Amino acid sequence: xxxxAVFNQKGGCAKTTTVVNLAxxxxxxxxxILVVDCDPQANASSTLxxxxxxxxxxxxxxxxxxxxxxxxxxQVAYLRTRGNGKPKDVGISVIPAERGLSAVDxxxxxxxxxxIHDLIGEYDYILFxxxxxxxxxxxxxxxxxxxxxxxxxxxxxxxxxxxxLVKTIYTLKCNGxxxxxxxxxxxxxxxxxxxxxYICRQCAKIFGDExxxxxxxxxxxxxxxxxxGRPLCYYRPSSPVAKDxxxxxxxxxxxxx
Ligand SMILES: Nc1ncnc2c1ncn2[C@@H]1O[C@H](COP(=O)(O)OP(=O)(O)O)[C@@H](O)[C@H]1O
Ligand SMILES: [Mg+2]
Numbered sequence: 531x532x533x534x535a536v537f538n539q540k541g542g543c544a545k546t547t548t549v550v551n552l553a554x555x556x557x558x559x560x561x562x563i564l565v566v567d568c569d570p571q572a573n574a575s576s577t578l579x580x581x582x583x584x585x586x587x588x589x590x591x592x593x594x595x596x597x598x599x600x601x602x603x604x605q606v607a608y609l610r611t612r613g614n615g616k617p618k619d620v621g622i623s624v625i626p627a628e629r630g631l632s633a634v635d636x637x638x639x640x641x642x643x644x645x646i647h648d649l650i651g652e653y654d655y656i657l658f659x660x661x662x663x664x665x666x667x668x669x670x671x672x673x674x675x676x677x678x679x680x681x682x683x684x685x686x687x688x689x690x691x692x693x694x695l696v697k698t699i700y701t702l703k704c705n706g707x708x709x710x711x712x713x714x715x716x717x718x719x720x721x722x723x724x725x726x727x728y729i730c731r732q733c734a735k736i737f738g739d740e741x742x743x744x745x746x747x748x749x750x751x752x753x754x755x756x757x758x759g760r761p762l763c764y765y766r767p768s769s770p771v772a773k774d775x776x777x778x779x780x781x782x783x784x785x786x787x
Contacts, residue, residue, distance in 0.1 A: 541662035544717035554761020561654035567627035575626035580759025581617035643674035715742035
């Protein structure tokens with residue numbers, strides 16, 4: 531089981547979109563996936579659980595507060611894989627988030643890691659969708675992960691955030707946490723803009739091996755797929771942006787091997 535946190539402390543750089551699409555592609559390749567929604571905005575849960583009927587289900591807040599065992603908070607995501615076909619279980623489960631998450635009191639850095647322990651062996655990949663800030667809670671997510679994957683947009687805040695993150699990871703490592711940087715990749719890329727292309731080349735120079743040379747283009751299908759509660763590979767599998775995410779997964783699996 532590999533645990534990957536998708537993190538950047540900037541909002542709007544496609545963390546949630548990346549989690550949803552990685553979950554989709556990995557499930558299509560036959561892996562069992564658990565998405566743990568760790569953002570109080572709960573966008574990953576509302577996307578992946580759109581076709582689920584039940585309301586008022588347990589969330590990660592109940593797990594972190596110690597009210598329930600983590601297994602009780604797991605929901606199977608039912609997804610439409612084509613047109614208006616019936617939603618079905620494709621091998622993705624979700625632990626939803628809720629607004630109250632931002633107020634949860636965590637006694638230590640390892641509350642989430644300890645909770646996740648009870649799931650070991652059940653999933654091939656656990657993907658954490660992170661909130662856009664560094665806090666005790668984000669430290670908990672990083673401490674519960676084997677890898678951190680960083681989507682970044684072509685702007686200063688998003689790329690500066692990377693330096694902050696590296697410092698945080700260094701501090702965690704000094705405290706005995708075994709966390710690896712899977713890499714940073716660019717999202718929401720305007721392919722025709724020469725400035726965006728220039729930033730890609732600069733990132734390759736600055737980040738070296740930590741730069742994943744697969745960028746995700748900006749395309750309205752990415753937005754539409756989320757609105758319809760589906761990963762791109764089940765919504766527009768042959769679209770160029772779906773293929774970008776597929777290439778990203780190839781690269782990530784190569785790095786994890
Ligand atoms: N490749 C893309 N092309 C077009 N829109 C995108 C793409 N990736 C993400 N988006 C949109 O950008 C917005 C921010 O993405 P989101 O995944 O919610 O970011 P974050 O989780 O980092 O805040 C959302 O409206 C999303 O639908
Ligand atoms: Mg998000």
